[in-house]
Amino acid sequence: VVSINEAIELAKEFGGPDSxxxxxxxxxxxxxxxxxxxREAASPGEAATEKETPAPSE
Known part of the structure; x- marks a missing residue:
């Protein structure tokens, strides 16, 4: 949590107004x-969909 706050402060200091x-x-x-x-991170169907993406054909 501390590192998240540090990252936010750095973004405010060095980034734009909404950083x-x-x-x-x-x-x-x-x-x-x-x-x-x-177990909740990815359902079996969700993981299978990502792995079964066909390669682009030429």
Whole structure:
């Protein structure tokens, strides 16, 4: 949590007017995704869909 706050402060200092809010949103989402139990992180259908994407044909 401390590192998230540090990243937000750095974004505010060196970024544009909305950078702090943007970084906060991204890092909050990452934190929430990482704190979910592994079983809920991806359903079997979701994981299969990502792996079965066909290669582009020429």
């Amino acid at each position: 702090g809010r943007f970084v906060n949103g991204i890092l909050d989402r990452v934190k929430n995704d990482l704190s979910r139990p592994l």
